[in-house]
Amino acid sequence: MRHLRPGLEPYRSIVADIEALNDALNASRPPTVHVNTARIGPPSLIERFQSDGWRAEPLGWMPSGIRLPKVGSPGRHWAYRAGLYQGQEEASMMPVALLQPQPGERVLDLCAAPGNKTAQIALAVGPTGTTVANxxxxxxxxxxxxxxxxxxxxxxxxxxxxGATFPLPAGAFDRVLVDAPCTSEGSSKVSRDPDRVVDPGYRRWVMGQQKALLRRAIDLCRPGGRVVYSTCTFCPDENEGVVAAVLNDVGDRARLADVRLPGLRTSPGLTGTTGLSSGGRPLAPELARSVRLWPHIAGTGGFFAAAIDVLGEPPGQMPERHRHRAFRDEDHGALRAAYQDIFGLPDAAFDGRVLVAKGEAIVMVARDLQAPSHPVPATYGLPLARARGTAPKMTTAAAMALAPFASGNVIDLTADQRDAFHARRTIELDNGQMPKSRKSRMVILRYEGFGLGVGFLARDGAPLVESQFPRIWSSHKARRNSGTHS
Ligand SMILES: C[S@@+](CC[C@H](N)C(=O)[O-])C[C@H]1O[C@@H](n2cnc3c(N)ncnc32)[C@H](O)[C@@H]1O
Known part of the structure; x- marks a missing residue:
């Protein structure tokens, strides 16, 4: 007889084929990635994976999702380091698909780290939207x-x-995601430990957190907006139970939306008496509108999500007190002009962006970005340079973002040179690759038009480039961040 994970025992009453669930948790799943659609279209990225021998295919239900073969290690591919995608489990893409953020909206990700869903949201709201990652x-x-x-x-x-006491006024966001802390019974990390059993005390504590977070999220969302509550766990107490309790508290201010995602094998939320739900109260029939991903049915990790519409007429315009501080361009024209001159960057490269100082750094921020004044933002925008001066070293993030516009002091690398750059080795250039007129030793490096980062030409004029790719992105951290969990 197969060994049933002890943590699954309680779920016999709600899962028809518990052995199949057990097997699905023991099996490995192919890695999936979410495409940075601001840089590349999913079909082009699939082509690039395929030309490297990876049989990549689109996720049928999610246009910006790609499934890789099991051999693929997403964090080791050059396109990951070039910021063309993010490693993300297929199941974990569901909550933002249900949240449906729209261009220009202001969205709060209340429990954001490590940030895969934040990135998904930021891509959806586009250059005129704001994503607050808390x-x-x-x-x-x-x-x-x-x-x-x-x-x-x-x-x-x-x-x-x-997040439970997030201090902005009620109705300050168009949408709010609560990807709550949970007991993670369905996540890949937990699947690797088949003997894990959840501590009941922790479960009770985290349920309190979950309710408080969802309650606050509903307050923070404007009428006509949407809140999504999600977890990567199976327990109805942390899922339907939390949603039922909070909807009961907020009365007719909010209701469960009826949402489906064609192409994804979702199952309805649990209803009635599960024998597991908090207080022994039956779960109301409308909880079937929430969505479950069971690994043995969906072929994904385990996930739960509920889309909750906040009722009422949307305000014509956000009331003044709900507006956040927009960033105003400060006078960093000399720095911008120096970079425009060195790299032949047109004005369009800075369109929609303003330059502001943050500590010693000069940061590029989307012009329409709105930041709360309290809590005080920890970070925002992309640093253009980490130090002041006439033309200090441009950051890797800025070089990657500005590279497609560059026409001077820019070098297009071969695949071998690209790999040397990412490994922080010195790159040997062919004769034709040296920039014609050199205004600085600092060069932007590209591969197939995609920005890779910054390098320095040799002082003595030899055809060599010293890689400035950040050590931390070159090694372990790249892999840690590319983990497909969450
Ligand atoms: C499931 S993870 C979020 C995963 C993330 N949304 C993603 O897709 O990458 C839950 C997060 O909630 C955070 N958290 C726990 N309690 C919180 C609270 N009361 N307020 C804000 N964040 C909290 C944890 O630090 C953790 O990073």
Whole structure:
């Protein structure tokens, strides 16, 4: 007889084929990635994977999702380092698909780290939208920042606060995602430990957190907006139970939306008496509108999500007190002009962006980005240069973002040179690759038109480029961030 994970025992009453669920959790799934559609279209990225021998295919239900063969290690591919995609489990793409952020909207990701869904949101709201990425854990938020820089997303503001008491006025956001802390019974990380059993005390504690976070999210969302609550766990107490309790508290201010995602094998949320739900109260029939991904049915990790519409007439315009501070261009024209001159960057390269100072750094920020004044933003935008001066070293994130516009001091690398750059080795150039007129030793490096980062030409004029690719993106951290969990 097969060994049933002890953590699955309680679910016999709600899962028809518990052995199949057990097998699905033990099986490995092919990695999936979410495409940085601001840089490349999914079909072009699929072509690039295929030309490297990876049989990549689109996720049928999610236009910006790609499935890779099991041998593919997404964090090791050059296109990952060039910020063309983010490693993300297929199931974890579902909550933002249900949230449906629209261009120009202001969206709060209340529990954002490590930030895969934040990136998905920022791509959906586009250059005129704002994504506020909040997490209670400042250290984990650092990973969100790293992702934003690699993907070139200058429309994310990160803040550190307890989401349950997030201090902005009610109705301050068009949409709010609560990808809540949970017991993670369906996640790939947990699948690797078949003997894990959830501590009941932790479960009770986290349920309190989940309810408080969802309640606050509903308050923060404007009438006519949407909140999505999601977890990567199976327990109805943390899923339908939390949604039922909070909807009961908020009365007719919000209701479950009836949402489906064609092509994804979702199952309805649980209803009635599960024998597991909190307080023994039956779950109301409308909870079937929430969505479950069971690994043995969907072929994905385990996930739960509920889309909740906040009722009422949308305000014509956000009331003044709900508006956040927009960034105003400061006078960093000399720095911009120096870079435009060195790299032949047209004005269009800076369209829709303003330059502001943040500590010693000069940061490029989307012109329409709006930041709350409290909590004080920890990070925003893309640093253009980390130091002041006439033409200090441009950052890798800025070089990657501006590379497609560059016409001077820019070098198009071969595949071998690209790999040397990413490995931080000195690159030997062919004769024709040296920039014609050199205005600086600093060069932007590209591969097939995609920005890779910054390098320095040799002082003595030899055809060599010293790689400035960040050490931290070159090695372990690249792989850590590319993990497909969450
Ligand atoms: C499931 S993870 C979020 C995953 C993330 N949304 C993603 O897609 O990459 C839950 C996060 O909630 C954060 N968290 C836990 N309690 C919180 C609270 N009260 N307020 C804000 N964040 C909290 C944790 O630090 C953790 O980063």
């Amino acid at each position: 997490d209670r854990d400042a250290h984990r938020l650092g990973v969100v920042r790293d992702t934003a820089l690699r993907l070139g997303l200058d429309r994310i503001v990160s803040v550190v606060h307890d």
